[in-house]
Amino acid sequence: MKMKLLVLTLACAVSLPSFAADEPVVVIAKADVDAAASAVAADDDQQTEPGSDEVTSPSAEDLAGRLDSITEAFTEARNTLDNLNRMRFSGYIQPQYLNDERSINELTGVAATRNRDQFSVRRARIKFAYQFSPTSRFIFQPDFGTGGAPTLKDGYVEYTEPWTTWRNTLTAGQFNWPFGFEIMYSSSSREMPERSNVVRTLFPGERDRGAMLSGVGFGERFNYRVAVVNGTGTAQTFDFNKRKDVVARVGGTLGPLDLGVSLYRGAELVSLTGLTRGREFDKERTGIDFQWVTPVPGLGVRGEYIRGVQPPNPGVAQTVRAADVDGWYAYAIQNLGTRHQFVVRVDEYDPNTDTNNNATRTIGGSYIFHWDANSKFMFAYEQPELEDSDPDDNVFTLRYQYSF
Amino acid sequence: MKKTTITLLLAALAMPLFAARPITIKGSDTMVIMNAKLAEAFMSRNPSSTIQVTGGGSGVGIAALINGTTDIAAASRPIRTSEIDKLKARFASTGFAYPIARDGLSVYLNERNPVRELSLQQLQEIYTGRITNWNGVGGNDATIILYSRENSSGTYQYFKDNVLRGKDYAPRTQTLQGTAAVVNAVSKDPNGIGYGGAAYAKGIRFAAVKKDAKSPGIVPSLETVRSGDYPITRFLFLYTRTRPSGAMKSFIDWALGAEGQKIVSQVGYFPVK
Structure with a gap:
């Protein structure tokens, strides 16, 4: 009895992997075939005249009629399916736990605290895409994360001209600023929890409202994007000045090396002390970026440098001028197999290049474990430090992401 | 134990x-x-x-x-x-x-179709919907029924890039799952036209394809695909x-x-x- 039990257990254990196969196995039992045959026979019986044993075959007209009705039903079903096929859904959710050295167990108001250690849903986004013709599509992406009310991240219509191989595309609505690499690189793919300091500061929210022309050429080795936007980002409902901002990037691919040059030229109307109607300041950014697949297997390096002119914050004295700013970041990403990624990132942002000791440099790293095609875990640690001091503000993030 | x-x-x-x-x-x-x-x-x-x-x-x-x-x-x-x-x-x-x-990307015609050869230009005009009747390419007075692969197919994309030269398929093109389904549809439809790999082509006729109106029509074969004479070849x-x-x-x-x-x-x- 014990031996039988042992053999049975071993057999079950060995056969377990067979049931874990990815591809579904369809088994048609003989009983199913017999049942289907009986159903056909029963259907045939309905052709028999009452009181007669003779089985009459359906006429050619009957068959043609049946075929027409099946064709009609099939066409309707296919049209419905075609419409559904035009719709695409994708999305991801990022629950996380964050531990921040700045956390203090102290209330600063009835519903406010200096504690930053918490569980949260950093992003919860669903992207709807509807391809209403071969050359045009509609994109809508709300975000339900960060604990507040849902916000619109992307909402635009695209029209791609069908006449040339450049696939020139006009986009209108709310979309990413076409500047550099990190802004347009999806948060679901990024190897660190948040974008680098310089990008977060100079391009808050990463999106704006306007119209953009983009395309690819020379065997897809060259690409361009030019947009005219409000310049306010998405946090403000109105554009306070009449002048519109222009932002553009041109990029090229040289095998394992991708290069890009970006420009932003605009202005911002800022309210100052004693001058509530505001004064217009130039807002400028110039950037270069690169992404390199190194000869070391699985090692990728990317970086970006941005410099520009940043208007002052609202409410400052009228004597304050726009500041010259600059910043950069560099990533090194090492893949091991298909599941493991080790990442190091260094970034720096100087809010005024004319002043000493005010730049912030952040050194961070992460390990990413790709559980399967849909889910991954990220363990990240970041250490920001000033030029002359290192305050207690390091951050550890444990994040899980599920995408579909 | x-x-x-x-x-x-x-x-x-x-x-x-x-x-x-x-x-x-x-x-x-x-x-x-x-x-x-x-x-x-x-x-x-x-x-x-x-x-x-x-x-x-x-x-x-x-x-x-x-x-x-x-x-x-x-x-x-x-x-x-x-x-x-x-x-x-x-x-x-x-x-x-x-x-x-x-692979020589073959163009399938029903065996009863009198059309024997088509130029790349004619194929482009047929599949983009500019030519809708077989009499436009020397055939019978009958509407051309277009069969194609689904858009996730590499064959679909290759045909679009190299024969349609990037233009879109006519909206009335019927998309089918797999080349075998395209062959089957054309073999039962005297006015049908389809395309796909040579490996699946059974029971239908290959159209001879001409690079342009003056060139001779070439049927896909080992020699013509290898030599590059057949105009629609791919790796x-x-x-x-x-x-x-x-x-x-x-x-x-x-x-x-x-x-x-x-x-x-x-x-x-x-x-x-």
């Missing part, structure tokens, strides 16, 4: 962990029969290797390569720049391409994320060798060497 039982049980449970991991090939439906036969022959010569072959379309295979769920992607079209960009971002790799066979590819090693390298080397290329010919494609 209890210890022995537990040890055996643990050993049995752990067996799958130590077993050689199968190599997976996913992608082009055009290539699925060829890949299955290559895998079958390779496994019979290398019993310790396991190769799993599935279809789904070239786009599906390359997407699986990008998200790490297949070792090899089979594609009947070159990988796109946007797909290479995703590979670069996720795996710091530009991918490795292995042209494993040549069929295997793509990997990293430079192949171990069993994967052995399989690709073998498929590109004499034995593998013989199987390529047997299933109706054309060897690359």
Whole structure:
């Protein structure tokens, strides 16, 4: 009895992997075939005249009629399916736990605290895409994360001209600023929890409202994007000045090396002390970026440098001028197999290049474990430090992401 | 006894962990029969290797390569720049391409159709909807019924890029899952036209294709595809994320060798060497 039990257990254990196969196995039992045959026979019986044993075959007209009705039903079903096929859904959710050295167990108001250690849903986004013709599509992406009310991240219509191989595309609505690499690189793919300091500061929210022309050429080795936007980002409902901002990037691919040059030229109307109607300041950014697949297997390096002119914050004295700013970041990403990624990132942002000791440099790293095609875990640690001091503000993030 | 039982049980449970991991090939439906036969022959010569072959379309295979769920992607079209960009971002790799066979993309006509040859220009005008009646290309007075592959197919994309020159298919084009379905539809429809790999073409006639109105019509064959005289030829590819090693390298080397290329010919494609 014990031996039988042992053999049975071993057999079950060995056969377990067979049931874990990815591809579904369809088994048609003989009983199913017999049942289907009986159903056909029963259907045939309905052709028999009452009181007669003779089985009459359906006429050619009957068959043609049946075929027409099946064709009609099939066409309707296919049209419905075609419409559904035009719709695409994708999305991801990022629950996380964050531990921040700045956390203090102290209330600063009835519903406010200096504690930053918490569980949260950093992003919860669903992207709807509807391809209403071969050359045009509609994109809508709300975000339900960060604990507040849902916000619109992307909402635009695209029209791609069908006449040339450049696939020139006009986009209108709310979309990413076409500047550099990190802004347009999806948060679901990024190897660190948040974008680098310089990008977060100079391009808050990463999106704006306007119209953009983009395309690819020379065997897809060259690409361009030019947009005219409000310049306010998405946090403000109105554009306070009449002048519109222009932002553009041109990029090229040289095998394992991708290069890009970006420009932003605009202005911002800022309210100052004693001058509530505001004064217009130039807002400028110039950037270069690169992404390199190194000869070391699985090692990728990317970086970006941005410099520009940043208007002052609202409410400052009228004597304050726009500041010259600059910043950069560099990533090194090492893949091991298909599941493991080790990442190091260094970034720096100087809010005024004319002043000493005010730049912030952040050194961070992460390990990413790709559980399967849909889910991954990220363990990240970041250490920001000033030029002359290192305050207690390091951050550890444990994040899980599920995408579909 | 209890210890022995537990040890055996643990050993049995752990067996799958130590077993050689199968190599997976996913992608082009055009290539699925060829890949299955290559895998079958390779496994019979290398019993310790396991190769799993599935279809789904070239786009599906390359997407699986990008998200790490297949070792090899089979594609009947070159990988796109946007797909290479995703590979670069996720795996710091530009991918490795292995042209494993040549294919003459055949244009299928029903056997009762009197039209024998079509130029590339005529094919473009037919599939973009500018020519809608067979009498526009010397045939009967009958509406042309267009059959095509679904848009995840590499064959669909190749035909669009190289015959339609990037233009869109006419909206009334009927898309079908798999080249076999296109062949079947054309074989039953006297006014139908379709396209696909030579390997599936049974029971219908190939149109002779002309490079332009003055050129002679060429029917796809070993000679015309190899020589490049047939105007619609393409390579069929295997793509990997990293430079192949171990069993994967052995399989690709073998498929590109004499034995593998013989199987390529047997299933109706054309060897690359």
